[in-house]
Amino acid sequence: MVQPVTDEVKKEPNDSVAKLRTLSHDLSNYIETIMQASYLLAQAKLDDNNKKWLDLIDKASQDAARINREIRDILRAQS
Numbered sequence: 001m002v003q004p005v006t007d008e009v010k011k012e013p014n015d016s017v018a019k020l021r022t023l024s025h026d027l028s029n030y031i032e033t034i035m036q037a038s039y040l041l042a043q044a045k046l047d048d049n050n051k052k053w054l055d056l057i058d059k060a061s062q063d064a065a066r067i068n069r070e071i072r073d074i075l076r077a078q079s
Contacts, residue, residue, distance in 0.1 A: 006073060017078045024072050057072045 038058045046054060 006042065014079065018076050021072070021075050024068055027068050028065070028072075031061055031065045035065065 011038070034057065038054060038061060041054050
């Protein structure tokens with residue numbers, strides 16, 4: 001279940017933006033790891049079924065990276 005906005009985020013708008021920037025930066029690192037692993041897997045000889053799974057992972061990680069960039073753009077506009 002998704003938790004409501006925490007008191008930590010409710011404190012100050014600048015504190016919230018700073019915290020969200022940190023989280024977005026950390027998320028970028030995790031997404032980059034997934035994208036790199038996906039690239040390396042793509043270099044291997046995979047059967048058709050595994051290629052489909054790899055394509056799914058690659059597409060999802062690219063979508064996540066795009067969304068995270070949008071979040072960072074919004075956060076930049078807030079500060």
